[in-house]
Amino acid sequence: MSKTFADKVRDVVRQIPKGKTMTYKEVAVKAGNPKAARAVGAVMRSNFNRDIPCHRVIYSSGQLGHYNRGGTLRKKAILKAEGALK
DNA sequence: TAGTTGACCGGAA
DNA sequence: ATTCCGGCCAACT
Numbered sequence: 001m002s003k004t005f006a007d008k009v010r011d012v013v014r015q016i017p018k019g020k021t022m023t024y025k026e027v028a029v030k031a032g033n034p035k036a037a038r039a040v041g042a043v044m045r046s047n048f049n050r051d052i053p054c055h056r057v058i059y060s061s062g063q064l065g066h067y068n069r070g071g072t073l074r075k076k077a078i079l080k081a082e083g084a085l086k
Numbered sequence: 087t088a089g090t091t092g093a094c095c096g097g098a099a
Numbered sequence: 100a101t102t103c104c105g106g107c108c109a110a111c112t
Contacts, residue, residue, distance in 0.1 A: 004109090005108080005109065006109075006110085009109095023094090023095095024093080024094055024095085025094075025095070028094085028107095028108085033107085033108070033109095034107095035094095035095090035106080035107045035108070036094090036107070036108045036109075037094040037095060037107080037108085038092070038093090038094045038095080038106090038107065038108055038109080039094090039107080039108035039109040039110085040093085040094080040108085040109090041092070041093040041094060041109095042091085042092060042093075042094090042108075042109050042110055042111095043093095043108095043109060043110075044093065045092075045093050045110085046109085046110055046111080047110095048093090054093080057093085059093095059094070059095080060094080060095065060096090061094095061095080061096095065093050065094080066092095066093035067093070068093085088112105089111105089112085090110105090111085090112080091109105091110090091111080091112100092108105092109100092110095092111105094106105094107090094108100095105105095106090095107090096104105096105095096106095097103105097104090097105090098102100098103085098104080098105105099101105099102080099103075099104100
């Protein structure tokens with residue numbers, strides 16, 4: 001397994017279906033480290049690509065996390081557009 | 087190599 | 100409800 005945590009995270013986040021939101025912890029669990037929620041954010045922040053719908057990743061508290069340029073508002077708009085948000 | 091930072095999480099005050 | 104603290108992990112300097 002030459003895949004690093006970052007690679008796994010990217011793969012997992014990319015598999016998130018449209019109109020669906022996943023928490024950082026869930027992603028961390030699927031990535032292989034249930035306690036690496038923080039690392040997930042750190043990795044995404046350094047690897048945020050258009051291939052990765054990082055906007056579909058939110059807090060486990062149900063709150064929208066941060067986002068590149070704009071922050072929460074951006075995510076809200078995207079989630080609303082995808083139907084993930086009410 | 088080691089130390090600091092951060093897009094987190096959960097619990098406590 | 101808000102604020103603070105400790106813990107885990109990866110990336111950056």
